Amino acid sequence: MDVNKIVNAASFLKEKYSKVPKIGLILGSGLGVLADEIIEPVKIPYNEIPDFPVSTVEGHAGQLVFGDLNGVDVVAMQGRFHYYEGYSFDKVTFPVRVMKELGVEILIVTNAAGGVNESFTPGDLMLISDHINNMGSNPLIGPNDSKLGVRFPDMSEAYAKDLRKAAKEIAQQLNINVKEGVYVGNTGPTYETPAEVRLLRVLGGDAVGMSTVPEVIVARHAGLKVLGISCISNMAAGILDQPLNHEEVIETTEKVKKDFLQYVKALVKNMA
Numbered sequence: 001m002d003v004n005k006i007v008n009a010a011s012f013l014k015e016k017y018s019k020v021p022k023i024g025l026i027l028g029s030g031l032g033v034l035a036d037e038i039i040e041p042v043k044i045p046y047n048e049i050p051d052f053p054v055s056t057v058e059g060h061a062g063q064l065v066f067g068d069l070n071g072v073d074v075v076a077m078q079g080r081f082h083y084y085e086g087y088s089f090d091k092v093t094f095p096v097r098v099m100k101e102l103g104v105e106i107l108i109v110t111n112a113a114g115g116v117n118e119s120f121t122p123g124d125l126m127l128i129s130d131h132i133n134n135m136g137s138n139p140l141i142g143p144n145d146s147k148l149g150v151r152f153p154d155m156s157e158a159y160a161k162d163l164r165k166a167a168k169e170i171a172q173q174l175n176i177n178v179k180e181g182v183y184v185g186n187t188g189p190t191y192e193t194p195a196e197v198r199l200l201r202v203l204g205g206d207a208v209g210m211s212t213v214p215e216v217i218v219a220r221h222a223g224l225k226v227l228g229i230s231c232i233s234n235m236a237a238g239i240l241d242q243p244l245n246h247e248e249v250i251e252t253t254e255k256v257k258k259d260f261l262q263y264v265k266a267l268v269k270n271m272a
């Protein structure tokens, strides 16, 4: 990871938005609507930001949105990058490095995920308690720049306990039913086979997707606190007798929009 590129991208963004965002949000498939809630938004398309990749997946708009979300200065990624798009892990996680450089302290990472835990229902929100890196590699492989973080980062609390505790309390106050579980990150772009889903369940996975894990590893390396939320967009393969497709993923996120928006806005306010 080239520190100069991180500083350069952050300097470019600081010229467009002079306040310091305290919270960064990565909005998953179909969940980008949250950025539309930002007041007086400053929107910067990814293709204008030096060294930023561009979004290629449906449901990922492809811009950074800075501004006030429920009284808090934030920066939101309306669209994320995935390893299966052909981007290196360095590219996939570059925005997290840039957020850190901008002054972000807390990262809220969201995604659409398949339910592996059979007690889940499509449309459930799940707080990520932990993750399993099943992507066959790690974004920190390569020389370590100690300016960015330590060589061997601790991952015993990848998703901050205090943030999760507060998030559970807020869900109760809002009367939103929020599950908790382990997210498994696969590379995709294929959805899993039924046999793979059975394996992931044995391994302790509750939900599965193709993102989040590299971003969270880099966020922890950079010293950011992380809260993760999955939207269970469908049941993973083999649980229901039906094929999976991305349209259904987007449709389900559309259905939970109201709860998701209300919940994340309340979380942001509480964190500030």
Ligand code: R1P
Pocket: 027, 028, 029, 030, 057, 080, 082, 110, 111, 112, 113, 188, 209, 210, 211, 212, 245, 246, 249
């Ligand atoms: C598959 O439908 C897509 O939805 C999820 C998967 O990771 C995959 O990209 O997207 P997000 O993880 O970006 O929410």
